[in-house]
Amino acid sequence: MLSLSKGQLCFADVHGLLCGFDTMFSPSLSSHIDIRGFAEKLANNAFFVLCKDKEKVVGYIAFYENRDTKISYIPSVCVIDTYRSKGVASHMMHFLISQSHPDINTIALEVRKNNNSAIRFYQKQGFVEIEDRGEKILMNKQILHDMTEQEQKYKAFVLNDSENNMGRLVNGCDELRYLLANPEANKIFAKHNENEILTYATKFSPFYKQFEGFKSLQDFPIVSKQDLKDHWDEIAVPQLAQDSNICTKFTSGSTGTPFKMILDKYKHGRWIAGNKIFRENVGVKSHEKTVFVSETVKDKKIPQERMDRDNVYYFFMPYLDNESLTKFINDLKDQKVKTITALASIYDAIARWIASGVAPEWEGDFIAVFSVSEPLKETTRKIISEYFRCPMYVFYANEENGVLGVEDGSGNGLRANNVDFTLEVLKMDSDEPAEDGEIGRLVITDYFNKAFPIIRYENGDLLSVVHNDDGSLYIKEIVGRLADTLYTTDGRIVPYFDGISFMEEFMDIRQFQLIQEDYTHFRWLLNTDNHSYEDTIINHCKKLFGKDSEWQIEYVSEIPKLRSGKFRMTVCNIKK
Known part of the structure; x- marks a missing residue:
């Protein structure tokens, strides 16, 4: 399971991170920068978004956050080879934006002109080209003023809450x-x-x-x-x-x-x-x-x-x-x-x-x-x-x-x-x-x-x-509760909760259990003194499970609990 975190790292951790990811870059990171000097700069000034699979770091974003200029600048992004094309970079970028300080309204970065896959990725994330810098392109993404559908609806929500609540x-x-x-x-x-x-x-x-x-x-x-x-x-x-x-x-x-x-x-x-x-x-x-x-x-x-x-x-x-x-x-x-x-x-x-x-x-x-x-x-x-x-x-x-x-x-x-x-x-x-x-x-x-x-x-x-x-x-x-899968008369799976959720409106039913004997025959066990629901229940169930399904309703004084202390709401006796 992948996990995400944001924070600052000490020099040793940053240096180890960059060395570990060195050859994941093309060209390698060490071929054009001093890794030790870069690590010192990042440790002193940058934040990191780390993506981990258990304890293994599989991707990172390093960024500087300048609240005076309202810009976060990303100097380094990398995902290890075996985790690429699996949404890791996209998820890290979403997480960075979600965790950005409220004063930040722009995320900026540079990308090499010949790195077409990276350029396409950033464009998909909403980045646009701002400036030609020789071998590189400066790109940025407005995260507040260039409002997305989410931002527009959230802004309307905040305004409505302020005015009416x-x-x-x-x-x-x-x-x-x-x-x-x-x-x-x-x-x-x-x-x-x-x-x-x-x-x-x-x-x-x-x-x-x-x-x-x-x-x-x-x-x-x-x-x-x-x-x-x-x-x-x-x-x-x-x-x-x-x-x-x-x-x-x-x-x-x-x-x-x-x-x-x-x-x-x-x-x-x-x-x-x-x-x-x-x-x-x-x-x-x-x-x-x-x-x-x-x-x-x-x-x-x-x-x-x-x-x-x-x-x-x-x-x-x-x-x-x-x-x-x-x-x-x-x-x-x-x-x-x-x-x-x-x-x-x-x-x-x-x-x-x-x-x-x-x-x-x-x-x-x-x-x-x-x-x-x-x-x-x-x-x-x-x-x-x-x-x-x-x-x-x-x-x-x-x-x-x-x-x-x-x-x-x-x-x-x-x-x-x-x-x-x-x-x-x-x-x-x-x-x-x-x-x-x-x-x-x-x-x-x-x-x-x-x-x-x-x-x-x-x-x-x-x-x-x-x-x-x-x-x-x-x-x-x-x-969790124990519940068996239910089936329609022609063999399609019905999520067990869909088979019973309509019962919530019958407040005087103390307990219920749905038993499926085979693909056609069903039984309801009802713990209630009110016997007026039978037609409503059967009509609803026939629509869901099949017109040719056959239903029986039995009234009981109690439905026994499982050893866990819970009731079994559905039972399927079909042998798969």
Whole structure:
């Protein structure tokens, strides 16, 4: 897995870097410059973007940042031979731009006139020829004034937020960005924010008033999603629950328990900020053209105007056959999409399709790819990263809370969002804290939802974390849910989440499980007292799985949990 970083290097590291890359240049670097003198200059004045494959540096960009002239100048760029034509240089350039100081509005560099491949590359990145300098050409790229689609839409977003929202979204992004970069400072803010939400809840939430004399977070009970549903009216803060600015989120949940969550305006802003900043951390700026592959979001009927405004589009892909996938790839290229987010099971299907040899060559320009909701196979990551020529990151989030953690390219796992949440990991057989690296039950306390305080919420996920000395928190491993692949009656794969996501609107179904016996026969197990949904469920399923599919619905009092503590939402008994 490739990772990116920005920073300054000592002389020894710079000298070693240049010597190691010497023969990668044509002509060699040492044939026309004093490497030692060049290394001293870079160590004293330059920043570096390093691209690593594990611990091996496979590419770099050296640059000087002059805030007075507002120019970053690049004196040296190189990628080792075996990693060329894989998007490494492009990804490093995107990362450099995303990490540039706000005062910088131009990136400049020189390139030899006879280096046609380099000239074409820089032109593709948006650089233009400025001056003929004999054997070289001076090229530059305006990163602020020559505004891209992303920059134009982001500028409109900032203006709208300032005029209509008192700048809350931008301020939330700035705060989250700062505290993630300064984990020592976040320790102070986190302690304050945790105490504030606990005090607030005991004053204004009927359910939590009984804990008014609390001494610590551990004085509060651990609650499940079912507990939140059963005590919904008691937990919700009456003064805010009926507010016209309340945002409502629905989730079917990894445990098969449909659930509705309300977010007050400020919490909704933090929810959005988390999505923006954790993507920004790996080079994907706010308002880069993004595609979400999700039937769930499509069902929410997001207006086209909002998608155009946010530069975020939702792609409905119920089937994963050759025709559907080919159209999907061509649409991504034609629409100049920069990043996609989808379920790991969808990427599994895409990876199998790519490996079969029938996928068209990728001609787009991705910054990154994100996988959500399910465990990501490393073989899938490798195939997808190589095909799209960009890194692939695990994105861990839920509807009711927001972003919980995202891989940051450091190799440490997922950078956890301990800015917006207290994330406890408790032992499997007790409520004692698990050790670092030990798999345990995730328990979430949300600092910012004052309409519906979420305190010590056990969401059903099992994972392990590592606390770093600087205050940063990383999720090392997520034990994902177990779910079988589902098929239509004519044998096409249906992502398991697409088969069950429509159930989220049926709030009084406590649990559900979909069982596929063979290509024609299906069973729903429903834990509910309401038997009025049968026709709606069967009609929806016939449209998705096939008109000739046959359905049976059984009502049960409980669906047993797996040994992991989770429910199995789908079961496929087809022997492949």
